[in-house]
Every structure is written in C-alpha cells, then in structure tokens.
Amino acid sequence: MVTKPSRKRDTSRKIEGGMFYALCLVGILISLVSLATLLFDAFQDGLPWLDVQFLTSFPSRFPGQAGILAALFGSIWVVGLTAILSFPIGVGAALYLEEYAPQNWLTSFIRLNIANLAGVPSIVYGILGLGLFVEALALGRSILAGALTMTLLILPVIIITSQEAIRSVPRAYREGAYALGATRWQVTRGIVLPQAFPGMLTGTILSLSRAIGEAAPMIAIAALVYVRFVPTGPLDRFTVMPIQIFNWVNLPQSEFRGLAAAGIIVLLVVLLGMNSIAIFIRNRYQKRAR
C-alpha cells in the first residue's frame, strides 16, 4: 500500500531529478555553444580577408595590403627550433626518470620540480627568457632566444607525457632483455624506446601545437616589432602569429579586426594540421600494437 504523502514526495523527487539533469545538460551545452560561437565569429569576420595576398604580404599600415607572411615564417622558425631542442632533452629526462633514476631525494625532488614547473604561468617563462637569454646571454630579441624560452616552457609537458609512454611498456619485455645479458642502455634503446616512441612523438607534437598558439612569453621576448622580412637565421628578429593577431586586435580601425580574424583562421588551420598528425601517429600505433 502506497500512502499519499510518500507518493507526493516521490513525485517531487522525480521533478528534482529532472531539474538536476537539465542543469547538468545546460552546463555541457554552454561549453559546446561557446565553442561553436567562437569559431563561427572568427570565421565570419576573417574569411572575407583571407586570400593569397594575405598569406604572402608583410604587415602594413593599410589593411588592404597587410598580410601574415612574416609571422607565419616566424612561428615556423620558432616551433621548428623548439622541436629540435625540446624533443631530445624531454625524452632524455623521461628515460632517466623512468629507467635509470635511483629512488632517492634527488629523484623525488626532480619529479616534484617538474610538476611545479608545469604550473608556472607562461608569461613568467617569458620574463625568464627576457632576463636569461635576451639579456644575460646576449642573444638579443632573436628567434633562438624565443625557441629556448619555448623549450623550457613545454619541457615539463613533454617529460610527463613521455614518462607515461615509457610506463606503458610492459615490465616483462625489459626483464626478458636483461635476462639475455643486455645492458641498461641496450634495453632502453632496443626495447623501451621503440615501444614508447609513438607516444612520445604524439605528446611532443601536442605540446608544440600549444607552443604555436602561445603569445604571452613571445611578447616578452620579441616585443612588438614591425617585421617586414622573412627571417633567414636563428639570430634574426622575429614575430609570431599570435603576436601579429594581438597587434591587429589592438588597432582601433575595424578593418584590422578582420585581419586579426583571418590570422586566427590561419593559426587554427596550422593547429588542426599538427593535431591531425598527432592523432594519425597515435591511431597507426594503436593498430599495430593490436
């Protein structure tokens, strides 16, 4: 026998549950609608400005003649150099921590330190690069100073993702190799590295795609210069796409907003390309592992 009050309470609980479900659904919808609006806004403003002339021109005072060429090449230079510098150091550090490091205070200090570095705001890395590379090491406001700064910025993430890739290599593989008399480096190079390599590569590409969108530390290094040339060496001055976009957003004439949006489209396309490569590597590897 169901009494009346309990049935009433049951209905109110049902309504409560429905409302709670609706609230959670609204939460996720707000995120998705924001993403859609953000992309739509940028594409709507930018597409009319996006043409060959935009991709092949230097910045200009006249919106109709301005383009992103110098910033595009600046970004490619910085990210290319960052990749060369950060991949070996990041992988080396991860291999040391997972395969070599003894269990002592220094190792746990290094681990704690990496976790903390991952939480340092990117602009602080910019200040570090300004004081250390630009000024103290006298590299000037160069591509090299920018790439070194970027390297320090993304190293914690590369190390952490590489460590995860190394940890996913089954213990038994290593022990089998050790049982055959292999040295530690032979095991690391012959067994661990090939297995963990795709994971390391994916992590590195994803960190580099974060680096290509970073504006704050690059502003501290490069400042806002009017770069009307394609850089030819690592000691040249430079600008990168996010700085150029930032610069256009800040100009009062509304035409430059359109240029900024066109720059955003180029930046997003580059990012999408890099992420697709990372996903491609991951999927290929997963298939092979099966």
Next chain:
Amino acid sequence: MNTSNSATKARRQTQRTREYIIEKLLFASAIVSVFTTLAILGVLLFEAIGFFGQVSIVEFFTATQWTPLFAPQHFGVLPLVWGTILVTIIALAVAVPIGLGSAIFLSEYAPDRLRRVVKPLLEILAGVPTVVYGYFALTFVTPLLQNFFPQMIVFNALSAGLVMGVMIIPMVSSLSEDAMLAVPQSFREGAYALGARKHEVALKIVVPSALSGIVASFILAISRAIGETMIVSIAAGSTPKLTLNPLESIQTMTGYITQISLGEAPFGSLEYKTIFSVGVTLFLMTLVVNLIGQWVAKRYWRRY
C-alpha cells in the same frame, strides 16, 4: 685465446664507458628542469632586488596606486593584484558550476556514444589559443553585454572574466570527471539498492566521494586564471584600479607585464625592472596556489 680474451675485455671496457656517458647525458637532461627553476628564481630575484633598491618594499605591497609610467610615480602593486583576483573570481563563477555540471553529466548521465563525441569537443575548447579567446571577448562578448549594460566600457573586467571562465571549463570538467570515475561502482550500487534516484546518487554519493579531486581541479583552475595573460591584455583594459565594479576597465599583473613588454622598455631602467617585481608577485601567488592544489590532490589519491 689470450688475444681474443683481451679483445673481449677491451670491448667490455668501451661498453662500460658508453653506458656511463649515456647515463650522465640522460641525467643532464633531467637536471635541466631543476636549473629552470633556479633560473626563474635567480632572474626574478636579481632584477627584483634591483627594483627594491629604488622602491621601498613596504610601499610596493601596501600602497594603493600603481602609476609607474607617469608622474607622480606610485608603485603599489595592490591594484594589479586586485585586478587579477577580480577577473579570477568572475572566471570561477562561470567555470566551477558549468565545469562541475558537465563533469557530472559526462560521468553519471551521458551514454558512452555521446561521451565519445563530447569529450573531444571539450578538448578542442581547451586547445584554442588564448589570443583567440581574447578576440572573442573583445569583438563578440563585450558588444553583446553592452546591450544589457549600456554604461559598460569597451575594456572591462566582466567580458574578460566570463571568457576566461569558458576557457577553463574543460580543465575543471575533465579533472572532476576523472575523480568521479575513480569512485568505486559499488558505492553507487549501494545507494541504488537503498532506493536512491540518479540525481541523489550523483549529489550525495559521487560528488562527496570525489570531493578532494574536484576541489583540486578548482584550485588548478584558479592557478590558470591567475596566470592567464592574453584575454586580459586584449579585453580587460590597462587602468590598474581597486574597484568592485566589473563593468570598469582594470588591469591584471599579467596584463601589466604584457603592456611594458610591448613597449621594449630599455634594459636596466626602473620601468623595465617593474616587470620583474610584478613577475615575482605573480610567480609566488601561483606557486602557493599550485602547492595547495598538489596537497589536496595527494589526499584524494590516498583514499581509494
């Protein structure tokens, strides 16, 4: 026999040397991170000490005006710190409820197929460069809000904070969801057996059990909001102010550093050194928040 023996010995010797060198090289890569921390501290403190030789440290942390760029110069960092806190509060007001709601939806309600579509979309939201969010705040959100608040200034704390909140939603939702997924299924089943409804299981069992993981995600979100630079540089303005009104133009610590960096302040000038004194303040604030976050997260991992 003898010669081959000594050849093996020699080969072993070179192998041992190689092993030794490689280990030291790998160690050197690992120690780069320690040098990075030391370099951050060294650079910040070296330049900040130079700054505090010229400006009293008491004035820096207690005065309520920040006007280093025009006479009369005042060096009170509080307006910048407050600007950062104000924007962070607005961002959290957006990201905490929406992020938590999304997490509960994904972990407790969403069917597997839907989750597999929605999670990558949230990852895209997390991967959008911050300069794009800044553009969105200035060119879309501000004009939209001006319809409701006609007195609102173009550069204001509210737009920047709201958009920053959207930016950190994925961080809150993915970390909270991980914490909720770690809650043992038997907890939920026990509650269902007692006649609980789905929302009661979510609110009274799952959320409390995952609470320290959820709180850790909020703290990480605070740290991200404090350090976020481009959204506030583009949309929040450049007038350091101690105000409670989010419709006004303000300036954050990060926004100030960007403003000075853009102007290529001459090395060694007092103006140049302010970057580092503000930088130290920013670094210490995020460090404290991160350490609290790690402490909370560690407590959570110990539980199950």
